[in-house]
Amino acid sequence: MTGTAEGAAAPAARALVVTVSNRAADGVYADTAGPVLVEGLRAAGLAVEGPQVVHDGEPVGAALRAAVAAGFDVVVTTGGTGLNPHDETPEQTAPLLDRLVPGIAEALRATGLAKGVPTAVLSRGLAGMAGRTLVVNVAGSPGACRDAVEVLAAVLPHAVDQRRGGDHPRS
Template sequence: MQWKVAILTASDKGSRGEREDTSAQVIRELVEEELTGIIVDYRIVPDEQDEITAALIEMIDYYQADLVLTTGGTGLASRDWTPEATRRVIDREVPGMAEAMRFYAMQKNRSYMLTRSICGIRGQSLIVNLPGNPKGVHECLMAIMDQLPQALRMLSGLPGE
């Protein structure tokens, strides 16, 4: 099965073209290599809760993404609003995935306990918040990669393994 994946970067500097979006590139590579997914939408928005919320809704409701992977906006800074925007649009949280990402990443760097990433379901789609740096994206996404196909199958109503 080829999953439809959308990538959303929350970054003030990235949205102004002042920073290259290397985290999204890591996501793209992992999605194509590990998940056999196809990218159906990619965008960079400023760290504004309303813009993040609107982008998440459009990616799922219009582009029919099975999986939305966000990067950025999950820390403790005053401009980090991705988890709050995600909570606005999801029907239910999937706390085990966020816990697994934090646990796995903390084995390498204890500062990952400070990430506020969440994972949740909107309709039949899964949203996963990832950190804003390429190394954190790689570690956190690989922590759950083996379970993503099963989660997506369950959400789409397909039989599991």
């Protein structure tokens, strides 16, 4: 991360991964998507907690509100972004967002599509700022999470630096 005084290294961005899955929350099967995000975000230099596994619906909103209150720099959710009637992650995320960052959500869908996953365009995931926390919704498959790490690893250092008040690099 850049943007700190006198070249001091900025502390690692704090991130939380939240997996949204009724069946994983009920112990029917193991969460396979959240750990992909955790591993990838750690490899990108973030201090990552989770995955925290929650049910669809209001538990998503509660987890996001708690994460924002706890001061996480980034929260990445996986799951609950599709067309199933229980998929409410975007609806739980939207009321918390002060400013949308649509390019991130667009890039996530475009990356999946470019990798031959036509259903990537069905993800309704959002990205935006909730106070000082960047919240990103990712589709709920391990493949979508691997693709998301590629996108997020390239932009999160700059996004967190900007959120912390950093300036644009001078050319």
